[in-house]
Amino acid sequence: MATKKKTIRTIPQERTPVLEQDPKLRARNFSEVSLGYRLEDALREADRCLQCADEPCVRGCPVGIDIPAFIQKIVEKHHHGAYDIITDTNLLPSICGRVCPQENQCEGVCTVGDTLEPVAIGRLERFVGDMAIKEGWANIPYIEPSGYRVGIVGAGPAGMACAADMAKAGCDVTVYEAFHQPGGVLKYGIPDFRLPNEVIDAELDKLKQLGIKFECNTLVGRLFTIEQMVTELGFHAVFIGTGAGYPSFMGIPGESLNGVLSANELLTRCNLMRARDYPNFDTPLKPGKHVAVIGAGNTAMDALRVSLRLGADSVHCVYRRSKTEAPARVEEIHHAEEEGVDFNWLSSPVEILGDDNKTVRALRCVRMELGEPDESGRRRPVPVPDSEFELETDMVVFAIGTNANPILGQTSKLKLNKRGYIATDENLATSIAGVYAGGDIVTGAATVIEAMGAGRKAARGMKAYLGLRDTESVYEPDPAGTRFGIPRREHGFARIRLA
């Protein structure tokens, strides 16, 4: 092994680019945009990690992956070892490597990033995860049955992460899903060109190998209640990860015109129900020729880029703040720009105009300028007088966030907060003993990895509640980055202390 210490001057200076489909081509197909690192790309990029003692990236990761350790394994060409290290804390590397907002997390705090571009941690994670899928690796630990039964409501990222941890702790885990397929937002929301279905199915298979059972077509709350789960159905602990899911509209005139829909509806019809293969699949979707999407989060970017692929001639993004404030991942905005999305920054819709058939004809907007910072710290947009303009459009998509889904509130005695989300304590325990909740149904709309982090945090709480020893806890990154005083990368090696 190279013994010479790496410094910021000795590592490859440029971030290793990743192969991508040509923007013009890919804007018309649903194949994956990023082709991922090849072996030589991964080796070069892994070499850019300084293996610094500080390890800010581990603290930047919501699930605390030991990032320097897995990158070191790639350098050593011990890819299975890298996979084992990642899956100690994150069972779904192929998914997270693709959809995490790394620039705000691990890569955002990377030491290399202080001087150069940060190490492409997400791409390396994806490289390892994809190799595991290709090679059929699975990190199935020896599981000793604990005799406890755990019910999980919602087969999205939060539920999947919680299920994995509980299964590893020896619980008999059943995951309930209202849709006909598990995966939650990964399936219905995130399109194939960002996260292919085969990847999700491969990762779900790994959960099934842990003994986790998936029960689809089950609407918890209505088919049976949360209270019934902990009584009649005999679950010792329950986790709720149903997602936020009640899309918001703005309340401007014309929202009930035909051609106005939520991004959730557009994406669900296209991705989960495969309306893009209509009429071979039965779900209809009237694709727009000129589409306006309101909002600039990741969901908005997905809606914009899906519309392009469905054959739209022009696709417009309408956002009331500027590009700097846009909540989407930088990479998504960049990809959307490359593919030809027309961005209308500092524009806010005021009215949707319809024709005689109650169908959308145009979107009237007003220009905005940024004023004083508001309570979120972002500068508040204010309308510019007499600056109204019209966008010709036949489809208007709202991607401005979601509210709390009301079903569990309607059907259980769970305490809700004033915004309608489920109220929890710091361990994510709800007001019903043994019932935990996490993800969007607690925090409101957030990211996949944050939902997974919440699922794992709730699992810790549930294990404590059930009196199971939390074997995971020793893997938690502590400030010294050690376990029993032994650095992680020396685990498995005998230490000989010379007198």
Add this chain to the structure above:
Amino acid sequence: MSNFEIVARNDFSDVTYLLEVRHPLLAKAAKPGQFVIVMATEHGERIPLTIADFDRDKGTITLVIQAVGKTTREMQQTCHVGDKLYAMVGPMGVPSPIGHAKKVLCVGGGLGVAPMFPQARAFQDAGAYVIGVIGFRNKDLVFWDDKFKTVCDEVIVCTDDGSAGVKGTVAEGIRLAIEKHPDIDECVAIGPPIMMKGSAEATRPHKIKTMVSLNPLMVDGTGMCGGCRVKIGDQIKFACVDGPDFDGHLVDFDDLMARLKRFTAEERMALEHWNDTCRLMKQADDLAAAAARNDPEHY
């Protein structure tokens, strides 16, 4: 869980048919006014269907379906006793509130007669005097009039052409019922939007509380897509989780009817595509049959 097996089927007319599906847990949970979402095949669309009846002892729920679009026509041809649906999820929606009304008007129009039945029964169980008004286009389409007589104190059958019962729409039946019983507390109407609109207009002058069950387009049925949003007074509600029952005097029916036409062109295309496929399949079958006759060894 359940494998969604069809245990009984009954054809009421050329276009209306009944399926009884086994799902014990769902039968146990279902309440009047709720609906399910069904996928007939893996490639199918998710269609909302109101629960027409449920039998907790047998563990089955009853769906009454009208063959109007591609999916419902295909189901009419392919769903037989012993077959299985690809998916069925529910019960969805807020159950209909069965209050303490003393005299109730239960109005069902066409296919809406089916989901009206469990509500009429619930009102009867709650001790109300139940007047059933059921309307059809003509005598041949009438169904469940006998079943209604078992749970209603009075039943008025209406047909558009007068071939059975009273001539006219259900609004005529409502008028007759209100004339005879000025003390009706509540009215519940289920059927096509135009019929529910007519019912709401018929009760409005008498200030009788009227609940209607709305049937907008849906995808998931769990509040996630917002496709089923309806205008109730000055508010926007999602029929799948806030409804499907709303105050008929506040519902914007014109908005609902316009939104129901969202995919008319696509639906027509699907139907044509499917008809073509069926014709080709039939031709292939005929050819195969002919070939089999000529050359029995080969087949």
